[in-house]
Structure formats: structure tokens, C-alpha cells
Amino acid sequence: xAKKSNQNVLQLExxxxxxxxxxxVNDISFSIEEGKLAGLIGPNGAGKTTIFNLITGVxxxxxxxxxxxxxxxxxxxxxxxxxxxxxxxFQNLRLFPxxxxxxxxxxxxxxxxxxxxxxxxxxxxxWGKKEREIKAKSMDILxxxxxxxxxxxxxxxxxxxxxxxxxxxxxxxxxxxxxxxDEPAAGxxxxxxxxxxTLILGIHKELKFTILVIEHHMDLVMxxxxxxxxxxxxxxxxxxxxxxxxxxxxxxKAYLGE
Amino acid sequence: MSAYTExxxxxxxINAIAVMGVSLVTGYTGIFSLGHAGYMAIGAYxxxxxxxxxxxxxxxxxxxGGLLAALIAYIIGVPTLKLVGDYYAIASIGLGEAIRLIxxxxxxxxxxxxxxxxxxxxxxxxxxxxxxxxxxxLMFNLINGRFGRAFKACRDDYIAASLLGYNTAKYRILSLVxxxxxxxxxxxxxxxFLLYIKPLMFDMMKSTELTSVVVFGGLGSMSGTLLGMVxxxxxxxxxxxxxxxxxxxxxxILVIIMVLRPxxxxxxxxxxxxxxxxxKEKFKGDHYSEEGRKV
Numbered sequence: 001x002a003k004k005s006n007q008n009v010l011q012l013e014x015x016x017x018x019x020x021x022x023x024x025v026n027d028i029s030f031s032i033e034e035g036k037l038a039g040l041i042g043p044n045g046a047g048k049t050t051i052f053n054l055i056t057g058v059x060x061x062x063x064x065x066x067x068x069x070x071x072x073x074x075x076x077x078x079x080x081x082x083x084x085x086x087x088x089x090f091q092n093l094r095l096f097p098x099x100x101x102x103x104x105x106x107x108x109x110x111x112x113x114x115x116x117x118x119x120x121x122x123x124x125x126x127w128g129k130k131e132r133e134i135k136a137k138s139m140d141i142l143x144x145x146x147x148x149x150x151x152x153x154x155x156x157x158x159x160x161x162x163x164x165x166x167x168x169x170x171x172x173x174x175x176x177x178x179x180x181x182d183e184p185a186a187g188x189x190x191x192x193x194x195x196x197x198t199l200i201l202g203i204h205k206e207l208k209f210t211i212l213v214i215e216h217h218m219d220l221v222m223x224x225x226x227x228x229x230x231x232x233x234x235x236x237x238x239x240x241x242x243x244x245x246x247x248x249x250x251x252x253k254a255y256l257g258e
Numbered sequence: 259m260s261a262y263t264e265x266x267x268x269x270x271x272i273n274a275i276a277v278m279g280v281s282l283v284t285g286y287t288g289i290f291s292l293g294h295a296g297y298m299a300i301g302a303y304x305x306x307x308x309x310x311x312x313x314x315x316x317x318x319x320x321x322x323g324g325l326l327a328a329l330i331a332y333i334i335g336v337p338t339l340k341l342v343g344d345y346y347a348i349a350s351i352g353l354g355e356a357i358r359l360i361x362x363x364x365x366x367x368x369x370x371x372x373x374x375x376x377x378x379x380x381x382x383x384x385x386x387x388x389x390x391x392x393x394x395x396l397m398f399n400l401i402n403g404r405f406g407r408a409f410k411a412c413r414d415d416y417i418a419a420s421l422l423g424y425n426t427a428k429y430r431i432l433s434l435v436x437x438x439x440x441x442x443x444x445x446x447x448x449x450x451f452l453l454y455i456k457p458l459m460f461d462m463m464k465s466t467e468l469t470s471v472v473v474f475g476g477l478g479s480m481s482g483t484l485l486g487m488v489x490x491x492x493x494x495x496x497x498x499x500x501x502x503x504x505x506x507x508x509x510x511i512l513v514i515i516m517v518l519r520p521x522x523x524x525x526x527x528x529x530x531x532x533x534x535x536x537x538k539e540k541f542k543g544d545h546y547s548e549e550g551r552k553v
Binding site: 056058077078079080081082083087088090094095096097098099103106107108110111114115117120121122123127131134152170174 | 396399400402403404405407408410411414415417418419420421422423424425426478526535
């Protein structure tokens with residue numbers, strides 16, 4: 001058996017998904033080792049987000065297999081993903097706009113610090129202790145992403161870059177071991193991208209997460225990812241370390257044209 | 259206190275319990291309902307039959323009314339709320355009408371369209387106020403905790419909520435069952451207050467009234483719903499002398515609020531420090547720039 005540090009956390013085997021007659025994901029196979037910070041890149045419409053949706057169970061694949069810690073999760077329901085210690089963010093923000101930043105994080109965190117229905121309606125028993133615990137831990141997470149001073153602001157009134165950070169905070173609150181980030185830097189300016197780099201690297205180092213990030217910003221991916229998978233038109237065209245990817249002829253063709 | 263004032267307070271308390279239930283399901287969980295009068299009817303008839311015919315003590319009769327309404331809500335909720343969309347709204351219209359028609363054609367058991375007379379007068383001022391206080395205490399506790407946050411999450415974005423580990427269908431059904439219980443209890447209290455109930459009291463008109471009060475008070479604001487209900491009930495009382503024409507005023511007020519404040523009287527805020535802060539910031543014109551500094 002392989003050493004634990006080299007164990008494949010996530011393994012996709014010949015994954016295929018058609019939308020109508022179009023193969024959005026076509027016979028994709030790759031695997032990600034524990035503790036890696038991997039990147040998934042490719043031009044628009046390459047099928048990157050579809051892969052995330054297949055992994056997290058938003059829709060099932062037409063064929064193929066997804067293994068997570070060696071367990072088959074191909075037909076997992078979305079709400080069971082949390083039990084598998086995975087969390088994700090979305091390309092188009094999916095915050096709860098009418099809740100405050102703090103509540104957005106609390107609603108995720110409370111999944112691990114639950115109390116009973118009776119305690120909830122009477123506010124007796126463990127309610128106070130648990131609520132304080134949830135609130136304190138949520139504040140810690142907001143602090144980590146630099147949103148502690150915005151805790152009581154409604155999510156939809158936050159500036160765009162902060163909403164992106166809040167989504168990461170909410171994903172962190174699920175206390176996952178594997179984090180999927182879908183274009184975390186979309187729509188950010190260069191300074192914000194830099195700050196995001198630091199944040200993602202910090203999370204990766206301190207919390208020992210395995211992270212798979214979809215990104216368009218090449219500089220971000222090349223800077224932080226040690227392993228990169230490149231897709232185009234639903235198929236994998238290259239896989240390797242940043243140096244290999246940068247000089248791969250197929251990748252250059254996909255991004256720069258013939 | 260005159261009997262008239264006492265009566266109004268009783269009506270306010272009973273209506274408050276019913277609209278809290280509708281506010282939970284429509285405002286907090288985002289499920290529109292046009293048939294909640296049906297649950298009130300179930301509660302009212304259950305309590306009426308148990309007390310008048312089988313001489314039950316009124317407290318178990320009221321609870322039984324609430325529980326039966328909750329059970330019916332569960333049965334109708336499971337097939338319709340597993341789907342995302344307005345399927346429940348459509349089903350609820352059918353449900354409300356079906357319950358009314360079953361009661362009308364219930365023969366000697368429900369005494370049909372002529373109504374059910376001779377209900378013991380168990381809803382006095384104390385019972386109404388105590389019921390309201392207990393139900394409001396439980397409801398506000400519920401929404402200020404993990405369930406309130408979960409309901410709002412399922413309302414705002416069911417995909418994000420399900421990826422946070424929430425089985426959103428389960429939460430929608432739970433919300434509907436609780437709201438069915440509230441409406442059932444309100445119906446049971448109404449029977450004991452009016453001493454006479456008939457199926458026509460719980461028609462589509464009553465259902466839309468419940469939902470419109472929630473929209474009027476603010477979707478997602480429990481205290482807004484209560485405030486809206488008090489305003490609407492008092493307006494219909496104040497203009498009682500002009501009889502049917504008061505519905506004109508009722509309609510006009512709904513229209514005015516919807517034009518001036520489409521999010522409802524209280525918007526999404528609850529009565530409390532958060533609301534005052536929001537008002538203060540609105541008047542101060544506090545805005546945040548893109549860089550996140552106060553300007």
C-alpha cells in the first residue's frame with residue numbers, strides 16, 4: 001500500500017457528462033493526492049465547473065466513477081457532501097443575500113455544533129452554550145478572511161471582493177478536508193488577487209487542506225498550485241507541474257490559438 | 259374592560275398565532291401558500307367535535323387540532339415540497355378547497371354547510387393571551403437559532419444550502435408542519451371564541467388574507483407580520499360601521515404599502531437593536547465604498 005502522504009484523495013475515472021448532444025465532460029480521468037494544492041484550468045466552456053458539479057452531486061454523470069478517499073461517491077446527493085468532508089465555493093456567488101455575513105458562516109458551522117429541536121424552541125439546555133460556541137468560531141473564521149468588522153452587515157451589501165471571501169469563509173466553516181474553489185478570483189483586481197493568493201496559501205499550509213482550484217488568472221494558478229490539470233472542450237489536454245503546463249504545446253494552442 | 263375590547267384582543271391573539279405560522283412558511287422558508295385556512299378549519303373542527311361531542315377538556319382538544327393540522331400538512335408537504343418551485347402553492351389552493359368541501363359534505367359528523375354550533379366557550383381573554391404568549395415565545399426562539407438560519411438558507415439558495423449539508427426538502431416540510439400546527443391551534447381557539455364555525459369561514463378569501471398580511475408586514479420578518487396583522491385587524495374593526503365598504507380601505511392600504519414599501523412594513527428586519535441600527539444607517543446615509551472604507 002502506498003504511503004499515506006501520497007494517497008489519492010480524489011480520483012476521477014473516465015467521467016463523462018453530456019448536455020443534450022454536447023459532451024461537457026468527456027472521458028476525464030485524473031487524481032489528486034492528499035495535501036496537494038491543485039489547479040484546474042482551461043478556456044471558457046471547457047467543462048471545469050461541470051466537473052465540480054459532478055463531484056459535489058449537483059447532477060449525476062452519464063458514465064464514469066468518482067472515488068473520494070477510496071469510496072465511490074459517484075451518485076452522492078449534494079447534502080451528503082458535507083459528511084464526506086468536502087466543501088466548495090461557486091463561480092457565480094451563492095451567498096444567502098438577506099442574512100448577515102456572520103449568519104452566512106454560522107449556518108454552515110452549526111452543522112457540526114448542533115442542538116435539538118426542543119432546545120431550539122425553548123432556548124433551554126445546551127442552546128446558549130452551543131450558540132455562543134457557533135458564534136465565536138464563526139467570528140474566528142471571519143477574522144481569518146479579514147471580514148470580522150463586517151460581521152453584522154447583510155451579505156448582499158458587501159463589496160464584491162468581500163462576498164468572494166465570505167464564500168470561502170462559509171466553505172471553511174464546514175471544517176472540510178478537501179476544498180473546491182470555483183474561480184475564487186473572478187472579477188477581482190490585481191491587489192485583491194494577491195491578497196487572495198496569500199489567503200489560499202495560508203489556509204493550505206495551516207489547515208492542511210487538499211485544495212482544487214478552478215482559475216482563469218494564470219499568474220494565480222502558476223504561483224500557488226503545485227499540480228495543474230488543463231482542460232479544453234471537455235477533455236483533458238495536459239497535466240503536470242506549472243513548468244510543464246506552461247510549455248505544453250496543447251495548452252498554448254488552447255489559450256493562444258494556432 | 260368592555261366585552262367588545264376583550265373580543266378584539268382575543269381576535270388579535272388568534273389571528274397572531276395563525277399569521278406567525280404563515281410567516282414562518284412564507285416569509286422564512288419562501289413557500290407561498292394559498293390554503294392555510296384549510297389547516298385552521300381542521301383545527302377548528304377537531305377541537306369543536308372533541309369538546310362539544312366528546313366533552314374533552316379544551317387544552318387537549320386545542321393541541322389535538324394543531325397536531326391533526328400538522329399531520330395533514332406533512333401528508334401534503336412530502337410529495338409537493340420535494341420539488342423546488344411553486345408546486346406547493348398550487349397544491350395548497352386545492353387542499354384548502356378540498357378541506358372545505360369535505361367539511362361541507364361531512365354529513366352529521368361535521369354538520370355540513372350549515373355549520374357546527376354549540377361549541378363550549380373555552381377561549382376567554384386569559385386563554386387567548388396565554389396561548390399567544392406561549393406560541394410567540396416558541397416561534398421567536400425557533401427563528402433565533404439554527405432552524406431559523408437553516409430555513410432562510412433554504413429560501414435564499416437551495417443549491418448552496420444543500421451543499422452545506424442541508425436536506426432542503428426536509429427543512430421545507432418541517433417548516434410547513436410547524437406552520438400547520440400554528441394554524442390548527444388558531445382555528446381551534448377561533449371555534450371556542452365564536453362558539454359556532456362553518457366551512458365558509460375558511461375559504462380561499464381567508465387564506466389569501468393570511469398570506470397578504472405576511473407580505474404586508476414583511477417577508478422574513480416575524481415581528482413585521484405581527485405588526486401588519488394588528489394594523490389590518492384594527493382597520494377592519496374601526497371601519498366596521500361602513501360594513502362591506504371597509505374592504506375598499508383594506509385593499510387601498512395593501513396597495514399603498516406595496517407601492518411605497520414593496521418589501522413590507524418591516525422588510526426583513528426583526529423588531530430589535532438590529533432594526534434601529536439599520537434605520538439610523540439609512541438616515542445617516544452610511545455607505546461603504548468598493549475598497550471597504552466608510553465614506
